[in-house]
Amino acid sequence: MSFFSGGVRALRRIRADSARDWQPWSNRFNLAMALAISVVAGLGGTWFVLASSRGIRAIESGPWRAVIEIGSAQANPYARAIIARQGSAPMLAAELISFTAARDSLGGQLRSGCVYQLRGTQIETRLWTLAVLDSKGHILPADGGRHQITSLDVVREPDGSFEIALAERATPGNWLATGRDHKLSLSMRLYDTPLFANGGLASLAMPEIVPVRCS
Amino acid sequence: MKSVLLSVVAGLILGALIHIASILTIPWAAENNAWSRLRGLAEINEVRRIEPDASGKSDLPDLDPAMHYAVCHYDLARGPLQIRAPVPRTYWSLALYDRLGINYYVINDRIVGPGELEVWVANKTQLLEIEPEDSENSGTSGEGESKDRLIVGAPRQQGFAVFRLLVPGASFEQTVEQALSGTSCATIILPGAPGAGNG
Numbered sequence: 001m002s003f004f005s006g007g008v009r010a011l012r013r014i015r016a017d018s019a020r021d022w023q024p025w026s027n028r029f030n031l032a033m034a035l036a037i038s039v040v041a042g043l044g045g046t047w048f049v050l051a052s053s054r055g056i057r058a059i060e061s062g063p064w065r066a067v068i069e070i071g072s073a074q075a076n077p078y079a080r081a082i083i084a085r086q087g088s089a090p091m092l093a094a095e096l097i098s099f100t101a102a103r104d105s106l107g108g109q110l111r112s113g114c115v116y117q118l119r120g121t122q123i124e125t126r127l128w129t130l131a132v133l134d135s136k137g138h139i140l141p142a143d144g145g146r147h148q149i150t151s152l153d154v155v156r157e158p159d160g161s162f163e164i165a166l167a168e169r170a171t172p173g174n175w176l177a178t179g180r181d182h183k184l185s186l187s188m189r190l191y192d193t194p195l196f197a198n199g200g201l202a203s204l205a206m207p208e209i210v211p212v213r214c215s
Numbered sequence: 216m217k218s219v220l221l222s223v224v225a226g227l228i229l230g231a232l233i234h235i236a237s238i239l240t241i242p243w244a245a246e247n248n249a250w251s252r253l254r255g256l257a258e259i260n261e262v263r264r265i266e267p268d269a270s271g272k273s274d275l276p277d278l279d280p281a282m283h284y285a286v287c288h289y290d291l292a293r294g295p296l297q298i299r300a301p302v303p304r305t306y307w308s309l310a311l312y313d314r315l316g317i318n319y320y321v322i323n324d325r326i327v328g329p330g331e332l333e334v335w336v337a338n339k340t341q342l343l344e345i346e347p348e349d350s351e352n353s354g355t356s357g358e359g360e361s362k363d364r365l366i367v368g369a370p371r372q373q374g375f376a377v378f379r380l381l382v383p384g385a386s387f388e389q390t391v392e393q394a395l396s397g398t399s400c401a402t403i404i405l406p407g408a409p410g411a412g413n414g
Contacts, residue, residue, distance in 0.1 A: 030222035037226025042233025049238070071318040073370070081238045083316045084245035087252050088277045089377055091310050095321045098277070126325065127306050127381065129281035139280050141269040148280045152383050189279055191306060191381075192323055 049078050050085050061206035063101040064188065068093040068196065093196040102135060102185040104209040110135075110184040114214040115167040120207030122160035124200055125193035127151055132166065132176050135183035145170075145177020164207075242315045249275055250314040253288045253375050260296070260400045262287045283382055283391050287400035288375035294402045295337035295345065298376060301397040303390050304329045306381035311336060313371040320367050333364035335403065336376075342368055344405050376400060 049055045055078035058067045070079045071090035083090060090098065103109055104116060118130075131148040133139055140147050149164060154174055156162045164174040178184060188206065195201045242248070256274055257263040264285050267278035278284060289296040300309065308323040309332075322334075337345055345366060378398055382391050 027218075030218050033219070034222040034226035034229065037223060038229035038233055041227055041230030043237060045230070045234040046237045046241075050241075071312075071316060073317055073319055075317060077235075077238050080315060080317070081241040084242040084248040086276055087245075087247045087249050087316075089249040089275055089310070089312055089316055089375075090277070090318065091308070091377075092318050092321050095308060095310065095323065129279055129381075131280050137277060138273075139267050139269050139278075150281050150381070150383075152381075187279070191308075192325060 046081075050082060053082055054078075056082065059201050059204070061099075061204055062105050063103045063107075063209055064099040064206040065101070066097050066099040068097060068201075095192060097190045097193060097196060097201075099188045099190070099206060100137065100185055101188075101206075101209060102183075104211045106211055108211055110186065110209070111214075112168060112178045112180050112182045112184060114178070115165065115212040116178075117210045117212050118162075118164040118166060118207045119210060120162050120164075121205055123151075123190065123193075123204070123206075124195055125151070125190040127191040129187075129189050129191070130164070130176070131187045132178060133185050133187055135185050137185060137187065140177075140179045140182060143177070143179055145179065146175070147177055147179070149174060149176060166209075248314075249312065249316045250288060250373065250375055253286055257286075257288070259290055260287055260402060262395075262398050262400055264395060279379075281381060283380045283395060285378040285380075285395045285398055286375055289336065289373065289400060289402075291336070291338045291341065291369060291372045294404050295335050295341045296376075297399075297401045297403045298332075298334040298336065299397075299399045299401075300332050300334075300378065301394050302327055302329050302332050303380065303394040305383050305387060305390065306379075307394065308379045309334065310377045310379070311367060311369070312374050312377065313369065314373040314375075315371070317370070319370050319374075322365070327365075335364055335366045336369050336374075337366065338369055338372060341405065342366065 053067060056067050056076065057069050058065055067079070069075055071083055072092050075083075090096070101110070110116070128151045129148060130150070131139065133147075154162050154164065162174060164176060165171040166176050166178050168178050168180065170177075186209070195204055245251070252274060262285050264283070265274040265278070266284065267273050267280045275284075275286075298309065302324045304324075306324060308321060310318050311320040312318050335345065378395065380391055380394060382388065
């Protein structure tokens, strides 16, 4: 503590003396600079980690990203700080792996005015759920359209693959409503999946999000 | 110039320490973590439904709109926690978290099968009191199975339970309703525990 109060005193003195005997390379200046660097770098680094969810193990497949081990006992201090800030309660990866995508497969921001075609193959999981959310991950306001679908009610091809249209208006086949005037994100959750335990995550192919057209 | 370089290096080292200290403090200092939120919503042991809500007003963030949720928070200082839950014939899971939001135990309907489930959550001392004959293995693994109930060792005194339940269609609403309304969290008063037997 004396180190810090010493620093504060040094800063005060610098301010008081600056007009008279400002010495750019004096010890006081160096101390003040060291303290300023430490606070900016230390707290700035903490802010960056919390804001960007960096520093935790994640897997990516196309535009999809999932952080894993975030809520487990193996979670590193970054993961623990991130869930504390979010106030979330993520489940163990053996029970739930939660993917999100904010962009289509070509890199464009997902948004309401566009039509997308989701093309997925069979995923090795007991159950998956897919939801259209806003860009902050909040559910869309009720507008009569359907914003979520699960592996239980999706209509598949004989080979297990499926296509889901994302559009403002209903289309034949699997369809999710994109609402109006939203920046969107997609959340696809794999429940009770063996992928984490059997090492299948590395080769997991999440659905493509193909942009069809924008109005 | 040498002294400037030295102070930059000193600043970066001190910055690294500040960074580490702040990251380690956040889980304990956060007033908005899941446990604190749930504590503000309900009494201890009270089972409460939470639902995903538009525009981020949900009680917990990142809820799956396909799921129905119920939560209860506990404090083992008063005694072990007893959870009773009817397990429905649809995806259902019980996840136990400590107060820092670490998910230390999870079980689902595929593992336990449909029917009535009873789970006891206890700290290390309580584990020994519950099953003296099994003490040699319950103490280390923190998890043992008996005939009627699961016994789970908790890493911290305080925490919460989250029940997740899939609604496969409108016709299942009643099943869901029954399952969630039949779910309870309660404190067990162990014989010999302080305060036991004088009520």
